[in-house]
Amino acid sequence: MIEVESLVKTFGDVAAVDGISFSVQKGEIFAFLGPNGAGKSTTVQMLTTLVRPTEGKARVNGFDVVKQEKDVRLSIGVALQETGIDKVLTGRELLVLQGRLFKMTKQEAEKRAEELLRVVSLTEAADRRSGTYSGGMRRRLDLALTLVHRPTVLFLDEPTTGLDPASRIEIWNEVRRLNEEFGTTIFLTTQYLEEADELADRIAIINHGKIVSEGTAEALKRLVGGETIAMTFRSDQEASAAAALFGHTATGQHVAFELVNHTLMEVVRQLDERSLQPERLTVKQPSLDDVFLKVTGESYEGSVPDVD
Numbered sequence: 001m002i003e004v005e006s007l008v009k010t011f012g013d014v015a016a017v018d019g020i021s022f023s024v025q026k027g028e029i030f031a032f033l034g035p036n037g038a039g040k041s042t043t044v045q046m047l048t049t050l051v052r053p054t055e056g057k058a059r060v061n062g063f064d065v066v067k068q069e070k071d072v073r074l075s076i077g078v079a080l081q082e083t084g085i086d087k088v089l090t091g092r093e094l095l096v097l098q099g100r101l102f103k104m105t106k107q108e109a110e111k112r113a114e115e116l117l118r119v120v121s122l123t124e125a126a127d128r129r130s131g132t133y134s135g136g137m138r139r140r141l142d143l144a145l146t147l148v149h150r151p152t153v154l155f156l157d158e159p160t161t162g163l164d165p166a167s168r169i170e171i172w173n174e175v176r177r178l179n180e181e182f183g184t185t186i187f188l189t190t191q192y193l194e195e196a197d198e199l200a201d202r203i204a205i206i207n208h209g210k211i212v213s214e215g216t217a218e219a220l221k222r223l224v225g226g227e228t229i230a231m232t233f234r235s236d237q238e239a240s241a242a243a244a245l246f247g248h249t250a251t252g253q254h255v256a257f258e259l260v261n262h263t264l265m266e267v268v269r270q271l272d273e274r275s276l277q278p279e280r281l282t283v284k285q286p287s288l289d290d291v292f293l294k295v296t297g298e299s300y301e302g303s304v305p306d307v308d
């Protein structure tokens, strides 16, 4: 549905997007994950024909984004970072208007509005002015507006940036629903590792205009190794004895190692057999933060503003 080959966009000396290639299959949710200024919006703008690539090729729904921009536009839905929704009209009125812009009859547009209000759970608020909606509701209305003409590919540029945690979860549910109910292919950008992890079938990490890693969340996490176990014992002696059982050394009362050669159950059983009881035991899964650090050498935290 989306094929991108060596795509480049430069602004003066700045390579905002620096030779990226990837493809997104039909029905997939694909996330572009990266910090501020990584090149996410510029990529979305090229794929949605709003910005012309400097070099490279991209096709969306089989249409070339430069040579067939009109066909691309008619087959996609786009929700950009800033929602430009009129505040005076109601949610329903805006949806009907959008349908009319896509040349639907009044009846068709009204029927479609009703359907979409249900899809994004705004039926009850349908006849209120959209200016009275919360941030989350406005984003949901924005999603509905992008769906009026039944696009097969949907582009969402940072759909939850600036939203509170509860509204973010609402949006996630809607995005999943669209994908499941209509089989819509979704390309989304996000600064939030958690969001990519929650929603995406596949993730590409973008940094300084380049894709630095790509795969499922699971595969990306495997890059940085497996689970790690961390234990704290009452004494250094106990910690040393416990560590030695698994071929490791303790640091004071602490023992930590990756669960490569032993399962968690084996570790617990062996400790129990020798009456070694840790005071604390935690098992940590690798996170996408760990992946980001590994593939970019930079910490993800600190590059992203807090939402709440």
Ligand SMILES: Nc1ncnc2c1ncn2[C@@H]1O[C@H](COP(=O)(O)OP(=O)(O)OP(=O)(O)O)[C@@H](O)[C@H]1O
Pocket: 011, 014, 015, 016, 017, 034, 035, 036, 037, 038, 039, 040, 041, 042, 043, 191
């Ligand atoms: N119109 C423009 N003119 C000049 N430079 C630009 C323009 N648009 C983007 N850039 C630069 O290109 C780089 C990538 O920007 P882009 O907006 O694509 O990043 P992003 O990953 O979407 O970040 P954000 O989360 O802040 O939107 C940045 O360094 C940005 O300053």
